Amino acid sequence: MSETTISLKKNFPNFSNDLIEEIEAHCSFQTFKSGDIVMRTGQYIKNTILILKGQLKIYREGDDGEEFLLYYLEPGQACAISLICSSKNQTSQITAKVVEDVEAVTIPLTLMDKWMMNHRSWYEFVIYTYRTRFEEVLEVVDNIAFRAMDERLEFYLKRHAKACGCKEINLSHQEIALELNTSREVISRLLKKMEQRGLVRLHRNQIELMI
Amino acid sequence: MSETTISLKKNFPNFSNDLIEEIEAHCSFQTFKSGDIVMRTGQYIKNTILILKGQLKIYREGDDGEEFLLYYLEPGQACAISLICSSKNQTSQITAKVVEDVEAVTIPLTLMDKWMMNHRSWYEFVIYTYRTRFEEVLEVVDNIAFRAMDERLEFYLKRHAKACGCKEINLSHQEIALELNTSREVISRLLKKMEQRGLVRLHRNQIELMI
DNA sequence: TAGTCCATGTGACAAATGTTACTGTAGCTA
DNA sequence: TAGCTACAGTAACATTTGTCACATGGACTA
Numbered sequence A, B: 001m002s003e004t005t006i007s008l009k010k011n012f013p014n015f016s017n018d019l020i021e022e023i024e025a026h027c028s029f030q031t032f033k034s035g036d037i038v039m040r041t042g043q044y045i046k047n048t049i050l051i052l053k054g055q056l057k058i059y060r061e062g063d064d065g066e067e068f069l070l071y072y073l074e075p076g077q078a079c080a081i082s083l084i085c086s087s088k089n090q091t092s093q094i095t096a097k098v099v100e101d102v103e104a105v106t107i108p109l110t111l112m113d114k115w116m117m118n119h120r121s122w123y124e125f126v127i128y129t130y131r132t133r134f135e136e137v138l139e140v141v142d143n144i145a146f147r148a149m150d151e152r153l154e155f156y157l158k159r160h161a162k163a164c165g166c167k168e169i170n171l172s173h174q175e176i177a178l179e180l181n182t183s184r185e186v187i188s189r190l191l192k193k194m195e196q197r198g199l200v201r202l203h204r205n206q207i208e209l210m211i
Numbered sequence C: 001t002a003g004t005c006c007a008t009g010t011g012a013c014a015a016a017t018g019t020t021a022c023t024g025t026a027g028c029t030a
Numbered sequence D: 001t002a003g004c005t006a007c008a009g010t011a012a013c014a015t016t017t018g019t020c021a022c023a024t025g026g027a028c029t030a
Helices: A003-011 A017-026 A109-118 A120-146 A149-164 A173-179 A184-196 B003-011 B017-026 B109-118 B120-146 B149-164 B173-179 B184-196
Strands: A028-032 A037-039 A047-061 A067-073 A095-108 A200-203 A206-209 B028-032 B037-039 B047-061 B067-073 B095-108 B200-203 B206-209
Touching: A003 A017, A003 A047, A003 A095, A017 A095, A017 A109, A047 A109, A047 B120, A067 A095, A067 A120, A067 A173, A067 B120, A095 A109, A109 A120, A120 A149, A120 B047, A120 B067, A120 B120, A149 A173, A149 A184, A149 A206, A173 A184, A184 A200, B003 B017, B003 B047, B003 B095, B017 B095, B017 B109, B047 B109, B067 B095, B067 B120, B067 B173, B095 B109, B109 B120, B120 B149, B149 B173, B149 B184, B149 B206, B173 B184, B184 B200
Parallel strands: none
Antiparallel strands: A028 A095, A037 A095, A047 A067, A047 A095, A200 A206, B028 B095, B037 B095, B047 B067, B047 B095, B200 B206
16 A cells, blocks of 8 residues: 555545545645745636645635634644535645645546536545535624624634644734734733733744643 | 426526425425524524525624625525535534525425435536535624725625615615614724715615716 | 604714834844 | 944824714604
8 A cells, every 4th residue: 555545544534545545546745835926816716726735725815915814724624615616627725735744635527527526535534624614704704793803813822722732822913913804912911911911921923831 | 397396497507307296295385474584593493494585694693693694695596505415414504694584495405405416407506506605604704804894895786785785775774784883983983985986876775886 | 643663874983903113022144 | 343224112192083062853642
């Protein structure tokens, strides 16, 4: 059994053996470096990727190049947007940037469509992915629609800590500001208040979550 | 041919005859009155509805009962959220309220799952619906993430005019404020500015779009 | 006609957020 | 060590949005 197969089986335990064999036979293994843009708003979608290792962030771009974080992609997941795009030439509505070096399997569109009918486990994966991503985006809507920046920041920090599995968040205030579409000064200000409330401890290039 | 069949064929022209026959055989026709809540956040989803007539609005509820408009549903459409929910007991993440009296066909969950495999035209409809709704929600994210209230109001008015197919929008400032999650005074203020710029004419309970 | 809603207009102020400008400081390296 | 750069802190101010208070005026009804 190849290493890719092992990794596929580990990260996508619900895939049937048939499906994994097909992936092996027809799809290519690829790696991406931190900072790489895997998919960009407006580009035609030609394939989707299954993440085996690393982390991607999916964000929406504003007219003036602002970024707005939607969610992270991790091993065992796939880009929802590219999973469902009719055979027509569909362009991407989002940008995907590598946060941590990524190992992934690339799957051409044509195969995906076929698999939906032939592989129950693929079908279920797609449905599940789509539903959970939709919910995640709805939660993002909640945050920006109903909550002020201080709450959003808190939510962001918690999500980040959860994603990396630790309480130390290695991000500059500038980076956070970018993802929440605000300015560094605002983030600094709010973080200071959070520190006064005992919710975080601030260090250079690191925020220690106390909750 | 029954009236429902005719209406189904007209509003869902891509459905195969087989599919329409199945719908006829197993699904029930229902009507809802303006103001009815068809689906509420937290409720279990037991079925989906295909709209034949009227208009629904789909919105997200805040912790304190605030509303936030996501999109409208019109004849020929279906509620995306309820289209994809695994057989498990899934609760709704949104609320659907009738804007204009609705005629619809109700489809039980169990059938939907079967049809995905057996009816290509249903499968394509589901995929298409999901994709377009996802995009619509992403556009909503853009609006609240990147744009100020004046732009959002303008976008809202245009979308509303498009949905009803006319330039006269019969809404009070209060109703608009609710859907954009702001206050009436803010809407009044911004509308006045828009009137000064010649973009609208304001009347009692009506806003005339000039663009 | 007087009274009562309801929708709207508007001024004054409060609070949140965005912007500008400047300071300090840690870490790197020439 | 001096100089550079990136990061962080913060004061001061502008702008946007939210809130309160109150006025106006149309539509309807007792």
